[in-house]
Amino acid sequence: MAKRITQGSLIGLIRDIFIAKGMNRIDAELTADVLVAADARGIPSHGVARLWRYLAGIDKGVMKSEDASVVLKETDSSLLVDARGSMGPPVSFRTMKSILDKAEKTGFSFASVKDSNHFGIAGYYAMMALERDMIGIAMTNTAALGVPTFGREVMFGTNPLAVAVPSGKEIPFVLDMATTVIPRGKIEVCEREGKELPAGWAVNEKGLTATNPGDILKKMLNREGGGILPLGGESEEFGGHKGFGLAVMVDIFCALLGGADFGPAVADSQATSARVSHFFGALKISRFRNPDEFKADMDILLSQLKNASPADGRERVYYAGLKEAENERQSAADGILLSEKVWNSIRDFAKELNVAIPE
């Protein structure tokens, strides 16, 4: 049976499971908060459904339960961190926090984190800038499963990019997007439902339109050719080369700036950390104008967008972050609904680790 649980109870449960796995209380709470935020915002693919992967990572020693990160280089406005296979959320949270502190003084600050693991939703870190009257930026590269325009082999990851911008009374603009046309999860849904892939999502080992979801999932995993297309789809007709460029840009900011693995070298492995890299940034609005005036203008822009006339057959226009914030409010009011499968998995972990399960 599906389970409805309050956000606070779910964070506490996940935190206690991480503590039972050897994480310290603060890092456990941080990691739980990042995972549950994804569920609360209606992005369950990045939420507690991934708990098993985190726990398996700890068991295998490829995700360190202690934050083992070291600062490789630091200036008044920049930070280069080697996560050394630490769990993604704690090192990402601390790095973003440090960047925000630096930007208070220098206006702009950026950081690169190498040899890290899954960090949850990029938007979580970008949104940390909001209450500081800054624009927040977060990116990560991922295991390669994206195929370049006119190509046939995977050369980059889904490489998400997040930008959060403060507003006054309106819900803030929070863009949080993979630079591939779709995440892998959408292909898995097609497979489960026995549907063909629409043209423009993926190509096969010849670089031609892929229609069979099971086939492409297997070939992507085994690196036999084929993979997901960049935002803009196949060829240049709908701008696939632009999404390709954005994905490579994210790889450059995350991995090349920090001297990390990049491109097809980033691959899922049972034997090592995910070896992914992140990039974080903060821009202080007061370097340009009074933040209150800026936020008043943001309110006008966002209000115009959300009140824009919808197309025939559509209800509303959603700007980036609006739907997610509405989901978050709903989650705060009604609790988070977990599927039976996800809830059973969490409950089993809790039982195994003697962690109390909230009613």
Add this chain to the structure above:
Amino acid sequence: MAKRITQGSLIGLIRDIFIAKGMNRIDAELTADVLVAADARGIPSHGVARLWRYLAGIDKGVMKSEDASVVLKETDSSLLVDARGSMGPPVSFRTMKSILDKAEKTGFSFASVKDSNHFGIAGYYAMMALERDMIGIAMTNTAALGVPTFGREVMFGTNPLAVAVPSGKEIPFVLDMATTVIPRGKIEVCEREGKELPAGWAVNEKGLTATNPGDILKKMLNREGGGILPLGGESEEFGGHKGFGLAVMVDIFCALLGGADFGPAVADSQATSARVSHFFGALKISRFRNPDEFKADMDILLSQLKNASPADGRERVYYAGLKEAENERQSAADGILLSEKVWNSIRDFAKELNVAIPE
């Protein structure tokens, strides 16, 4: 008859035409250089074919032949400029130059320029960072002709975004892309050729797939509803909401940070400057790592991308900036080929202004 002309001769001719229109020599040369760079790189839509618009702008007084810009706010790492209706290229060049100088000292620097005009290709300014071992960023908003996902009215421009990254021996990565699926020019080409628009390029006044190019051009111009779709096309199936988010992001960086006009308020007008805004940025690579090591890694990445196996029926994979740089080399060797129409127009302006025409 089409005309082939050396890059240097074309720059000189355009410069002399601008001088005859009252521009000083330096600004005339800068503006000519920016326009001709677009032709040399194979982007003639942004090249000397636009000369008539610049000259008409000077005649009407909506593009000032003298750089009338003023600095509204300046810190060690930021700059806010009011272009006061100046021509785009000179104020953009000077602002980017200033940002690069600031970033030498502070690592990161950003600028917003308001009340400007057409600035040519965004990539021109981003590429100024290359020889300084910096990553360069340039964006501009434009007159609104883009329709949000699930919407029917124009709410943002084609809002291009450029990022240039230095490399060693490989051609540098230069992403320079409109955040709409296509520029307006592609609809005009369909109209001239009597073709229907492919689904995913534009929507009509009901927010539904537009097929008639002439109809949509007229309605966009008159703001009767309908317009170009964001990168990712119609609905969310292929990520149209991502392109929508990117377009709004560019508007925020360019216009909102500087207190300029934004969204649907940016409109073509005969009576005022284009009232567009730009955003420029520079990130110094040495804040993270040794630039030579970074560029060596860039060479590996770019070499992997350009040598990636092509899809069946395709010749090669092109990373962002590769095709344009190859065009540039070709132009340097063979000269720039101008269509009869564009050449005749330039020649007529030269004659009218008693400017010598190179053989």
